[in-house]
Amino acid sequence: MKHIEIVTIGNELLDGMIVNTNASYLCQQLKALGLTVSAYHAIPDERNVLKRLLKRTLLESSLVICTGGLGPTLDDNTRQVAAEIFDSGFRFDDGIAAALRERYGNDLASLHNQATVPAKAIVLPNSVGTAPALIFEGASVTLILLPGPPLEMHAIFEQSVIPYLQVRLPEIGKRVTEYLILAASREDEVDPVLRELQETLPNVDAGIYAKLGSLTIALSTFQEDAEARRELDQAKQVLMSRFPDRVVFTKRGKIEEDIQELLIKNNATLSTAESCTGGSIAAALTAQAGASQYFLGSVVAYSNEVKKRLLGVKQSTLDEHGAVSEEVVIEMARGALLATGSDYSVAVTGVAGPTGGSDKKPIGTVWLGVASRHGIALTWRLKVLHGDRAKIIAYTVNVALCRLWQTVNTF
Amino acid sequence: MKHIEIVTIGNELLDGMIVNTNASYLCQQLKALGLTVSAYHAIPDERNVLKRLLKRTLLESSLVICTGGLGPTLDDNTRQVAAEIFDSGFRFDDGIAAALRERYGNDLASLHNQATVPAKAIVLPNSVGTAPALIFEGASVTLILLPGPPLEMHAIFEQSVIPYLQVRLPEIGKRVTEYLILAASREDEVDPVLRELQETLPNVDAGIYAKLGSLTIALSTFQEDAEARRELDQAKQVLMSRFPDRVVFTKRGKIEEDIQELLIKNNATLSTAESCTGGSIAAALTAQAGASQYFLGSVVAYSNEVKKRLLGVKQSTLDEHGAVSEEVVIEMARGALLATGSDYSVAVTGVAGPTGGSDKKPIGTVWLGVASRHGIALTWRLKVLHGDRAKIIAYTVNVALCRLWQTVNTF
Numbered sequence: 001m002k003h004i005e006i007v008t009i010g011n012e013l014l015d016g017m018i019v020n021t022n023a024s025y026l027c028q029q030l031k032a033l034g035l036t037v038s039a040y041h042a043i044p045d046e047r048n049v050l051k052r053l054l055k056r057t058l059l060e061s062s063l064v065i066c067t068g069g070l071g072p073t074l075d076d077n078t079r080q081v082a083a084e085i086f087d088s089g090f091r092f093d094d095g096i097a098a099a100l101r102e103r104y105g106n107d108l109a110s111l112h113n114q115a116t117v118p119a120k121a122i123v124l125p126n127s128v129g130t131a132p133a134l135i136f137e138g139a140s141v142t143l144i145l146l147p148g149p150p151l152e153m154h155a156i157f158e159q160s161v162i163p164y165l166q167v168r169l170p171e172i173g174k175r176v177t178e179y180l181i182l183a184a185s186r187e188d189e190v191d192p193v194l195r196e197l198q199e200t201l202p203n204v205d206a207g208i209y210a211k212l213g214s215l216t217i218a219l220s221t222f223q224e225d226a227e228a229r230r231e232l233d234q235a236k237q238v239l240m241s242r243f244p245d246r247v248v249f250t251k252r253g254k255i256e257e258d259i260q261e262l263l264i265k266n267n268a269t270l271s272t273a274e275s276c277t278g279g280s281i282a283a284a285l286t287a288q289a290g291a292s293q294y295f296l297g298s299v300v301a302y303s304n305e306v307k308k309r310l311l312g313v314k315q316s317t318l319d320e321h322g323a324v325s326e327e328v329v330i331e332m333a334r335g336a337l338l339a340t341g342s343d344y345s346v347a348v349t350g351v352a353g354p355t356g357g358s359d360k361k362p363i364g365t366v367w368l369g370v371a372s373r374h375g376i377a378l379t380w381r382l383k384v385l386h387g388d389r390a391k392i393i394a395y396t397v398n399v400a401l402c403r404l405w406q407t408v409n410t411f
Numbered sequence: 412m413k414h415i416e417i418v419t420i421g422n423e424l425l426d427g428m429i430v431n432t433n434a435s436y437l438c439q440q441l442k443a444l445g446l447t448v449s450a451y452h453a454i455p456d457e458r459n460v461l462k463r464l465l466k467r468t469l470l471e472s473s474l475v476i477c478t479g480g481l482g483p484t485l486d487d488n489t490r491q492v493a494a495e496i497f498d499s500g501f502r503f504d505d506g507i508a509a510a511l512r513e514r515y516g517n518d519l520a521s522l523h524n525q526a527t528v529p530a531k532a533i534v535l536p537n538s539v540g541t542a543p544a545l546i547f548e549g550a551s552v553t554l555i556l557l558p559g560p561p562l563e564m565h566a567i568f569e570q571s572v573i574p575y576l577q578v579r580l581p582e583i584g585k586r587v588t589e590y591l592i593l594a595a596s597r598e599d600e601v602d603p604v605l606r607e608l609q610e611t612l613p614n615v616d617a618g619i620y621a622k623l624g625s626l627t628i629a630l631s632t633f634q635e636d637a638e639a640r641r642e643l644d645q646a647k648q649v650l651m652s653r654f655p656d657r658v659v660f661t662k663r664g665k666i667e668e669d670i671q672e673l674l675i676k677n678n679a680t681l682s683t684a685e686s687c688t689g690g691s692i693a694a695a696l697t698a699q700a701g702a703s704q705y706f707l708g709s710v711v712a713y714s715n716e717v718k719k720r721l722l723g724v725k726q727s728t729l730d731e732h733g734a735v736s737e738e739v740v741i742e743m744a745r746g747a748l749l750a751t752g753s754d755y756s757v758a759v760t761g762v763a764g765p766t767g768g769s770d771k772k773p774i775g776t777v778w779l780g781v782a783s784r785h786g787i788a789l790t791w792r793l794k795v796l797h798g799d800r801a802k803i804i805a806y807t808v809n810v811a812l813c814r815l816w817q818t819v820n821t822f
Contacts, residue, residue, distance in 0.1 A: 279697065
């Protein structure tokens with residue numbers, strides 16, 4: 001049984017400025033490799049704290065992964081501390097330096113610093129930022145140092161660390177992971193089904209990744225084992241039959257990708273009309289490279305005036321039914337089709353709070369609509385209970401994307 | 412110097428199913444009390460792992476806060492482990508039992524379990540769920556056990572723990588933190604200045620929190636020390652004089668809050684016109700509670716057709732200068748003012764990549780404009796070099812928010 005610990009480094013983790021997505025990302029990635037993390041830690045940029053914790057975790061673990069503290073600045077101690085523990089000197093890496101010069105030119109102040117690496121470390125280039133990742137191989141333990149910025153860390157982990165681990169820890173075996181998304185589902189509804197699957201299909205490792213408003217089910221098994229692959233297909237079938245109206249087929253668990261692929265395949269265009277989500281649906285969709293091939297634009301109609309001016313929502317509809325109503329969301333969705341000329345549109349209007357709730361329409365009441373040029377207009381009423389503003393918005397975005405995919409995939 | 416550690420308990424934390432918001436919430440709350448957390452840990456529901464970690468953190472700390480493992484189920488060990496460490500027996504708490512009966516009736520299966528508490532612990536009632544919080548007071552250390560579900564944990568912390576801490580730890584050296592944001596700045600530009608400050612102003616702790624496109628500088632010192640407070644003011648003066656055109660004054664380092672406060676104070680409204688950012692600027696602003704007091708809406712004009720239809724961008728301007736140009740961003744900003752009737756608008760158009768770049772306008776070229784009803788229209792050309800799509804968008808959003816704040820604050 002491997003003992004794996006993660007050490008996340010950075011003062012910003014401890015003053016509550018950010019949530020620790022690096023730790024959860026690494027836990028998730030390792031789980032997909034069939035590895036379970038035993039513990040993770042968050043500590044400030046203090047070399048003595050880091051050194052003490054690293055020494056202890058290295059003694060107790062077979063794999064330790066650190067994030068943060070690899071930059072060129074004063075409080076970046078990780079390289080130095082790791083080199084001391086592994087009794088390593090430093091060398092100047094011409095390859096890293098050349099790559100940095102190529103990308104940043106000669107005026108990168110931190111070039112010499114970032115290209116100076118521990119002599120005993122394996123160096124993994126950073127294709128996004130400046131700090132390379134480093135691997136120290138001890139007799140019974142491996143230490144992997146990754147940069148803190150998530151974009152850089154993700155790129156290096158997926159490009160270099162996973163292949164490295166598959167060689168270094170052969171007992172992992174190459175694994176394949178397939179994903180399903182379940183719209184508007186709660187963990188406690190799906191968890192019993194997964195427990196069942198784990199008994200009937202022992203070769204399939206199932207993970208639930210709960211987002212507000214959707215669950216991503218990751219089913220992984222051994223790539224080269226035909227029987228295991230059959231079990232994985234069975235597991236998918238079971239989930240599809242248990243939750244028929246909620247399933248979104250997804251390549252990588254990233255529904256924005258699936259929506260883009262589907263609309264481009266159908267040669268169709270999309271727009272959004274957003275009130276309470278404030279542009280978050282459009283932002284999620286356009287975060288994908290190539291979104292301009294199908295996404296035309298969005299009207300974020302926060303005030304009623306803008307709903308009327310840009311989406312043609314009728315004053316009478318607002319008066320009769322209120323801004324948060326099925327009638328208004330349909331006018332918003334149809335208005336987006338007209339305003340942008342798109343084939344499909346998704347619209348939302350709701351009460352995100354913390355004020356503006358009423359007995360009839362409490363905070364968390366959201367109307368969602370999907371319309372098409374051919375006249376279809378489907379609506380859903382969401383009730384996001386016990387949610388603060390951020391939760392209500394995130395929940396609405398995820399459900400909207402799922403329902404959009406399902407509508408385009410069906411009609 | 413007091414030492415505070417947080418221990419978050421739960422298997423779900425380690426398989427990547429959730430991000431650890433309990434840890435960041437507690438860090439934030441304690442920071443607001445002038446307390447800085449020294450480290451936090453996430454461990455599974457395993458009694459031996461918990462016992463070992465608790466013993467160590469209790470020896471090293473003056474305050475340890477645990478979340479999770481207080482429920483009635485088999486894998487909830489926290490009460491038992493803490494009682495063993497503090498050599499405490501258990502007692503049945505009639506008050507807790509009565510409160511649970513009142514809320515859940517007599518058929519709450521876990522009632523007896525949840526009302527059985529360590530005899531040596533102070534009991535804090537749980538107004539949301541069933542598990543009460545527990546406090547153990549040692550000679551030199553305090554251990555606080557909180558339930559894991561965030562809604563329960565938040566309620567108990569805010570209702571009972573904060574008042575408790577304010578009485579229990581009056582002797583703690585309270586610290587004050589002030590923030591500055593520097594627009595369009597890189598860590599390696601600012602770090603030398605901070606090194607300098609740490610030598611000349613030893614009482615001031617300086618931290619850089621780098622976001623793409625902006626840096627947040629946190630300057631903290633001892634609250635009650637007049638000399639230290641003077642040093643903190645000097646540090647701010649130095650930064651303002653070194654980076655005069657980049658400074659954003661910020662309450663908590665969250666510029667969306669500062670923009671909202673400034674616009675509401677000026678009784679002014681805002682709209683955005685976004686191309687490459689795809690609604691991310693509007694989404695960032697409307698994530699703030701109360702945004703509807705000043706934010707009217709946004710036109711996400713991804714296609715040129717939408718730029719023309721909804722923002723009145725001229726075909727001739729697009730033909731002459733291209734969609735990514737100063738001329739177009741000004742027409743977009745002015746178009747947003749007209750379309751929404753807002754007092755101010757911010758507009759962006761750029762090449763987010765990975766395709767669409769040219770020699771004249773490489774990927775990462777972004778034009779940013781801020782316009783006001785009174786005729787001002789300021790523009791900036793951003794060059795987000797070496798960035799992928801996500802980086803270019805994030806960078807643009809942060810710079811846009813900084814420049815918007817500076818413009819509204821100046822004109």
